[in-house]
Amino acid sequence: MARETGVRRGLRSGRDGVAPRASVTQESPEPCHEFSVPEREAVYRAIFERRDVRRNFLPTPIPDRILTRVLTAAHHAGSVGFMQPWDFVVVRDRATKGAVKELFRQANAEAAARYRGERAALYRSLKLEGIEEAPINIGVTCSRQRGGPHVLGRSTVRDTDLYSTCCAIQNLWLAARAEGIGVGWVSILDHGALKRVLGVPKPVTVLAYLCLGYVSDFATKPDLESAGWRARIPVEELIHYESWGNTAAGSEGRR
Numbered sequence: 001m002a003r004e005t006g007v008r009r010g011l012r013s014g015r016d017g018v019a020p021r022a023s024v025t026q027e028s029p030e031p032c033h034e035f036s037v038p039e040r041e042a043v044y045r046a047i048f049e050r051r052d053v054r055r056n057f058l059p060t061p062i063p064d065r066i067l068t069r070v071l072t073a074a075h076h077a078g079s080v081g082f083m084q085p086w087d088f089v090v091v092r093d094r095a096t097k098g099a100v101k102e103l104f105r106q107a108n109a110e111a112a113a114r115y116r117g118e119r120a121a122l123y124r125s126l127k128l129e130g131i132e133e134a135p136i137n138i139g140v141t142c143s144r145q146r147g148g149p150h151v152l153g154r155s156t157v158r159d160t161d162l163y164s165t166c167c168a169i170q171n172l173w174l175a176a177r178a179e180g181i182g183v184g185w186v187s188i189l190d191h192g193a194l195k196r197v198l199g200v201p202k203p204v205t206v207l208a209y210l211c212l213g214y215v216s217d218f219a220t221k222p223d224l225e226s227a228g229w230r231a232r233i234p235v236e237e238l239i240h241y242e243s244w245g246n247t248a249a250g251s252e253g254r255r
């Protein structure tokens with residue numbers, strides 16, 4: 001029986017500001033390994049309704065068993081050579097959050113100085129972190145030597161350990177969304193200084209700093225889109241058939 005891919009099946013692109021919805025009506029009656037329709041819809045819902053959250057955090061604590069569930073989802077990400085290079089530093093302490101917030105203030109002032117005119121004013125109006133409002137912060141690290149000198153699959157692209165850690169973060173982000181927990185990724189930080197604040201050993205890389213908490217609301221669009229900073233690129237412009245430039249949108253491709 002003919003199957004359609006998710007893209008052809010028509011995931012509405014959400015350019016109108018409405019979160020896209022997957023249309024996953026059952027097309028195959030025979031029992032197989034695919035998810036049921038509600039299961040599939042739930043997966044796509046988590047993907048399309050995931051947001052980077054910097055505001056609307058509630059003080060409600062995240063129960064340990066739920067945090068463990070979300071971190072276990074992260075830990076089940078793919079990793080090069082099954083390296084599992086990640087660790088998670090869970091921060092609840094106000095003083096630590098305050099120290100990280102200070103790092104953000106410094107780095108953000110430097111970042112703001114790179115823009116001029118209206119763009120500078122718009123940048124300064126953006127809320128780009130929720131470090132102190134979020135009940136839990138998590139530093140995600142990548143141990144670049146874990147797995148020894150010869151990690152299967154990593155001989156040509158050394159950074160595949162970093163990519164693997166990003167996969168774990170995406171799992172965390174999606175699992176958190178399914179739990180009703182918002183996650184905000186804060187990268188406007190001096191990672192050398194962040195390492196010292198979190199007591200991370202020298203050979204270990206700090207890859208991300210995340211702010212987690214239940215939220216009063218998940219926005220339907222990215223904050224940066226609502227603020228007029230940048231719009232979502234139509235997916236048709238980004239899919240090239242057989243070689244670069246052959247897109248259904250007829251565009252040459254963006255650099």
Ligand SMILES: Cc1cc2c(cc1C)N(C[C@H](O)[C@H](O)[C@H](O)COP(=O)(O)O)c1[nH]c(=O)[nH]c(=O)c1N2
Nearest residue numbers: 050051052054127128129185186187188222223224
């Ligand atoms: C590696 C990385 C680093 C950052 C981000 C994301 C990622 C993947 N994002 C969030 C980013 O702005 C956001 O994902 C996009 O604007 C799209 O919005 P949604 O995530 O779809 O809500 C982000 N947001 C923010 O307010 N401060 C930040 O420092 C960062 N840093």
